[in-house]
Amino acid sequence: MRGVNGMVIVRTSLAEQATAWLREKITGGEWQVGERIPAEAELVVLTGLGRNTVREAVKALTYAGLLETRHGEGTFVHSANEVEATLRRRAGWAAARHVHEVRRGLEAEAARLAASRRTPADLDRLRETFAARATAGRHDPTAFVDADLRFHQAVADAAHNPVLAEIYASLTGQVACSVRATLHDPASVERSDVWHAALLRAVEDGDPDAAAAAAFDNLSDNLRVLGEDDDR
Known part of the structure; x- marks a missing residue:
């Protein structure tokens, strides 16, 4: 889609915005490998987005290998970036x-x-x-x-x-x-x-x-x- 000045406008969904926000916290080093990330309710407050949106973003990064959910404990940073996550999955x-x-x-x-x-x-x-x-x-x-x-x-x-x-x-x-x-x-x-x-x-x-x-x-x-x- 193009705006009135001819510039390309890229629209992103709320889930994509939430995913990008979470990824930046991880790849930027604010959340270290092995550290537990804030609970879902706190993430809702921090991002200003809905609970379902935040949940979808966490699931996306869990699937990508950056996060790991442990039953009864919470969600933890598993890998610092997608490269590390891929290497861990494939090579162990x-x-x-x-x-x-x-x-x-x-x-x-x-x-x-x-x-x-x-x-x-x-x-x-x-x-x-x-x-x-x-x-x-x-x-x-x-x-x-x-x-x-x-x-x-x-x-x-x-x-x-x-x-x-x-x-x-x-x-x-x-x-x-x-x-x-x-x-x-x-x-x-x-x-x-x-x-x-x-x-x-x-x-x-x-x-x-x-x-x-x-x-x-x-x-x-x-x-x-x-x-x-x-x-x-």
């Missing part, structure tokens, strides 16, 4: 080897782009997360895995490709599991430390090929370790 908690195969391609390209596009702020963040990873050591697996995840997300963000960064962020849970799966092998972890240092150095030096190689070789070594576990 994939085997560590499968996650590493995906990580290898993503992280190599992220490293290549980061070496070309990183800013001074990106470098500060990379150095900070690299130091946190080194400080955590292997005596505190939880802190180590968290620091490792933050380092690799920093690399992905330094690539300044929002699609790549979002895809990598959506894999956080699976990546954490895949990292834990390799911590039992001290020699592999030591080699990984060397490659992480090489990756940081290559990004600092602005060397895309060296950065990509460090990321690729690190994940390839992890895959070999996981393959040996499968053979036992």
Whole structure:
């Protein structure tokens, strides 16, 4: 439909407006994954829309995988965005080897782009997360895995490709599991430390090929370790 000035007017239903409002609360980070959203009556007040309209919007986002209704408890945020929801539905908690195969391609390209596009702020963040990873050591697996995840997300963000960064962020849970799966092998972890240092150095030096190689070789070594576990 066109208005008097020739502009296209897009009409949306009240349910679509309510769905967009709820989605923004989730994707914008105001409502975090695992958090219970306001009850239906409160949503009616917040949106200024009818109960049936709000209910339809909640159902739509539940079907999309962003929300999850738990009987007797309420409705909770299940995924931060549609990409994460789709990956969870289709892949579930994939085997560590499968996650590493995906990580290898993503992280190599992220490293290549980061070496070309990183800013001074990106470098500060990379150095900070690299130091946190080194400080955590292997005596505190939880802190180590968290620091490792933050380092690799920093690399992905330094690539300044929002699609790549979002895809990598959506894999956080699976990546954490895949990292834990390799911590039992001290020699592999030591080699990984060397490659992480090489990756940081290559990004600092602005060397895309060296950065990509460090990321690729690190994940390839992890895959070999996981393959040996499968053979036992």
